[in-house]
Amino acid sequence: MTSQTWVQRVTTLNQWRRGGERAPHKPLLLLYALGRLQQTGSSSMSFADAEANLRRLLEEFGPPRTTSPGYPFHHLTTDGLWMVRTPSGPGSPGPNLGRLRAGATGELARDFAQAVERDPRLFAFVVRAILDTNFPSTLHEDILDATGISLGTAELSEAPVLATMPRRRDPAFRERVLVAYEYRCAVCGYDGQLQREAVGLDAAHIRWWAADGPDEIANAIAACSFHHKLLDRGAIGLTVDHKLTVSSHFLGRSAMAETLVLSVIERPLLAPQLGQPLPHDQHIAWHAAQVFRAPARLAPGAPGAP
Numbered sequence: 001m002t003s004q005t006w007v008q009r010v011t012t013l014n015q016w017r018r019g020g021e022r023a024p025h026k027p028l029l030l031l032y033a034l035g036r037l038q039q040t041g042s043s044s045m046s047f048a049d050a051e052a053n054l055r056r057l058l059e060e061f062g063p064p065r066t067t068s069p070g071y072p073f074h075h076l077t078t079d080g081l082w083m084v085r086t087p088s089g090p091g092s093p094g095p096n097l098g099r100l101r102a103g104a105t106g107e108l109a110r111d112f113a114q115a116v117e118r119d120p121r122l123f124a125f126v127v128r129a130i131l132d133t134n135f136p137s138t139l140h141e142d143i144l145d146a147t148g149i150s151l152g153t154a155e156l157s158e159a160p161v162l163a164t165m166p167r168r169r170d171p172a173f174r175e176r177v178l179v180a181y182e183y184r185c186a187v188c189g190y191d192g193q194l195q196r197e198a199v200g201l202d203a204a205h206i207r208w209w210a211a212d213g214p215d216e217i218a219n220a221i222a223a224c225s226f227h228h229k230l231l232d233r234g235a236i237g238l239t240v241d242h243k244l245t246v247s248s249h250f251l252g253r254s255a256m257a258e259t260l261v262l263s264v265i266e267r268p269l270l271a272p273q274l275g276q277p278l279p280h281d282q283h284i285a286w287h288a289a290q291v292f293r294a295p296a297r298l299a300p301g302a303p304g305a306p
């Protein structure tokens with residue numbers, strides 16, 4: 001099987017999606033198994049041992065709803081990249097936690113594991129492709145850390161990965177969004193430049209590109225790198241009347257946490273230039289349902305707030 005075929009297979013998993021719900025459970029299990037393979041030379045794991053780590057990965061990088069780690073452990077077997085066996089022989093006992101805990105073990109399919117072990121470049125392509133098709137780039141390093149994957153200095157030409165991607169990014173997207181927002185973070189107003197080039201300023205998708213979010217100004221804000229990351233992690237969110245919210249799971253008692261995060265509650269988003277669209281309701285609703293860690297904190301002075 002060629003490298004491109006493997007990359008294609010990891011990016012076209014049978015993922016249960018309804019109305020734009022993101023389902024990164026199988027990709028996270030694949031990354032976890034690839035991390036294990038890289039660290040120990042074997043991706044084999046008993047469900048009982050892996051359960052707590054998988055649960056943590058799903059909570060941290062999955063959508064806000066909770067999903068049992070039993071689902072990806074069982075359902076990934078249908079994609080031909082993962083095998084499960086029990087003490088009574090090959091085959092998964094199903095997603096039921098009790099049955100999986102009773103001695104089920106999983107590992108990457110032999111041909112897949114051998115292919116990525118033989119070729120470190122393929123290993124890196126596969127990891128990159130899984131990240132690119134499921135998560136925004138602000139989360140990639142965090143996910144690599146959490147799964148123990150090191151991509152090292154393996155030469156990474158993007159070409160083979162990009163060639164298999166079904167969608168292309170619009171290279172002018174960042175520029176269009178930054179111009180619309182006049183090169184200012186829509187959350188805090190940051191507008192830093194280094195030698196007349198914006199520095200630390202991004203075009204942030206509201207509905208992730210990796211979740212079919214379009215490269216349109218109505219699906220973006222300009223955001224400093226810090227607020228971009230907090231938006232993608234679901235620490236901050238938007239309301240349909242274009243005000244900012246902060247997750248009640250966000251904690252920070254320092255003056256800096258207050259200035260950079262807590263003080264933005266209820267603050268209106270900085271608007272783009274006249275004639276440019278504010279973020280559309282449907283994209284805000286997607287972010288609220290799929291990314292934002294509800295509930296939102298109450299604004300100081302709101303009924304029920306201190």
Ligand SMILES: [Zn+2]
Pocket residue numbers: 185186187188189190223224225226227
């Ligand atoms: Zn900012």
